[in-house]
Amino acid sequence: MVLLKSPDGGWGWVIVLVSFFTQFFCYGSPLAVGVLYLEWLDTFGEGKGKTAWIGSLASGVGLLASPVCSACVSSFGARPVTIFSGFMVAGGLMMSSFAPNIYFLFFSYGIIVGLGCGLLYTATVTITCQYFDKRRGLALGLISTGSSVGLFIYAALQRELIELYGLDGCLLIVGALSLNILACGSLMRPLELSNSPMPEKSCLEKVPDQYLIYYEKENVEENTSILEKGYNEEKCVNNMSSHDCKQDSILNKNGLISIHAKETDTYKQKVVEQTFFCKQLAKKKWQLYLNYWEETLFLFKNKVFSSLFIAILLFDIGGFPPLLLMEDVARSSNISEEEYVMPLISIIGIMTAVGKLVLGVLADFKWINTLYLYVITLVMTGVALVAIPFAKSYIMLAILSGILGFLTGNWSIFPYVTTKTVGIEKLAHAYGILMFFAGLGNSLGPPIVGWFYDWTQTYDIAFCFSGLCVLLGGLLLLVAALPCWDNCNNQSAKPPPNTYSYMVASSI
16 A cells, blocks of 8 residues: 655645544543542452553553554554554543452453553554654654643543542443544544556456456356357257267367367466465464564574663663552642642643653754653652652652652653664664563553552552662663773674565565
8 A cells, every 4th residue: 555645744744633533532541640649549448460451551551562563553554453442441441440359450451441542542653753754853742731631630630520429420420432533533534545547456466356256267268168169069950960969069179078078178277376475474473573583582692772671661661650650649748638729640740741842852852862861751660769769748749759750751752762763764673672671561560550559558668669770770871881881892793694685575
């Protein structure tokens, strides 16, 4: 399929708008799940570690299933996937309002809503990239703020809905709001096909057509032979000459034998050809599979990439829990609701949007090393996490929430860091691996912190552990990125000759 050139505007701005609201409606509740977390603790009476699995699954499942999400968008398109995922998110939220126990929420809120969010994220990013080329960075930056604005608004909205209608009513209303994703998806008009001629089919694609032609030819020749036979019989009756009839029938018989012989040879030739191509395709697919794992191993030989995957795993284990648990931290510190000017999660959300924009702008300056900028955000995040146990007032927790939210905006420069580490030609492969480990960290972080609280009945050790995890990842990445390793990286082995590439698959 050949698409039109990216218009970099026009209907593309409508795509940006609906993608913004899609991420707003789908990520608003899962990112602001800290408000619901307190209610689930009171309703079901389970431990903090077990209850934290709900929010961690909602954030981690989408990242863990990113290869499946990409395959769905590639196969069906952004519009159908968005509409279907809108039903998933809305249905999961509404089902959660009828949850009889916490295990039901693992499935309805954690898996269904989480997978729907992963599909929607992939769909919005994909169609935005199709509509924009020169302004792609701006467009992606605008739609990514939808989730942060959703976090800011949904934190206060869910708190208010719980006070008015209770937890069940809140989830029903939030699920109904998510149905607006269907309207957004209906406006995601795919790019039209260009008028340029389609590329010529390969031999493998031609084989089914050849079979159709062969069967069609077989039917035509069969019908022709029947007509010729009828005509000859009529001729025999008219001439009343048995000798001529026998002679004609012998000739026809010989002609049919020769035709059938040719058809049999042609059929055998097609079967052999088809078998050969199937074997070649199987070999190529198997070779692609081997080359994929070969390049994966080669990526991990890169010291910076290996450190980056450890850093992103540790960052999500330690950096994601405040988003889920900060409200409970305030309650554990005996901070009254009268002191609340704004929910702490809302502060994190709005500052995350600011951080994405500011750090994204800084990354565009040529004199700033993006990798070192990312390391600085990791180290500062670790320090802020270690400081949380010492904050005993709303003002201090609000300041730390703002700092953590701003530093969490480093997600906007993470693709730049990955590109700088492995190169643009390996970005898709490397980024998929890193996102898998990010999802793993998102899934494990809050339960680990919750288990620390269940064990010690305080968040002090839990957040010290979180801060040390992020600090360790940042320092490890810093050491690996030092210039002294450049000579070692330049002298390392060259990439394997059969490098995994999507171009290979398209040229079979």
